[in-house]
Amino acid sequence: MLQSLKAWIITICTAVFFITAVEMILPNNSLKKYAKFVLGLILITVFINPIIKLFDKNFDINTYTNNAAQCIESNNGKFNDDFNKYKEKSINSTLEAFKLNLQDSCEKKLKEKYPDSSYKVQVDASYDKEKEKVEIKDINVGIKEGTVEKIKKVKIATNSKVVNNQDSVNDEKSLNITTYLSNELNVSKDIIKVHKL
Incomplete structure (x- = not known):
């Protein structure tokens, strides 16, 4: 005892x-x-x-x-x-919100810069886990000039080929839009594609 x-x-x-020693050091x-x-x-x-x-x-x-x-x-x-499931879900929802916000922002900026046309922007982006940042893969800009939309091709026969209706635009306006968006978003011109709606 x-x-x-x-x-x-x-x-x-x-x-x-x-x-006492620890309290003196703190x-x-x-x-x-x-x-x-x-x-x-x-x-x-x-x-x-x-x-x-x-x-x-x-x-x-x-x-x-x-x-x-x-x-x-x-x-x-x-x-x-x-935690990993929550993180993945959070990344996906953030990525979707990022795409939508970027699309809206691009459409507004293009309308302010070139008010004579209407624009529809589609953004494809992904999250790089190693760099821990969002990377923009593609920006597709659809230009609608005037008030009448282009007629979309209809597939009638089952053995016919499906034709992509997105005619790319290679005129001066397209180059201006590509340069403008590239400078505004600080992205490469290669990922920006302009086509007629």
């Missing part, structure tokens, strides 16, 4: 010495109050540990902390899966 009491007092003195900022709280919990644990052993001879704080750590690690895999 006397040996246990001696070991307990030595443990308390060591803990108090350690806590800078005077908002972190200090949290550190004092944690150090206080350590001191309480040191005080309570022998008292609990009086009532429960098999009590060992290390066993309880190991069990708690194993429980956290076993749930960590599920947490990581849930």
Whole structure:
């Protein structure tokens, strides 16, 4: 009994010495109050540990902390899966919002710069996980001049080829639009395609 009491007092003195040394090293900022709280919990644990052993001879704080750590690690895999699903969903929704906002922004800018036509912009973008940024792959700009839309080709026979109705535009206006959007969005001219609607 006397040996246990001696070991307990030595443990308390060591803990108090350690806590005092840590408090002296800590800078005077908002972190200090949290550190004092944690150090206080350590001191309480040191005080309570022998008292609990009086009532429960098999009590060992290390066993309880190991069990708690194993429980956290076993749930960590599920947490990581849930976190990754949430992250993927968040990236996808952010990417869709980015595409829609960029399309609207391009249409407004083109209408302000070239008010004689109407524009329909489609943006294709992806998220690069390594660089952790959104990259624009394609910007398709449809130009509608006048009030009448071009008639779309209809497929009648089952063995006929499907023809793409997007006639690319290679005139001066197309080049101006490509240059304008390239400068405004800071992207390569190669990813901007202009066609008639």
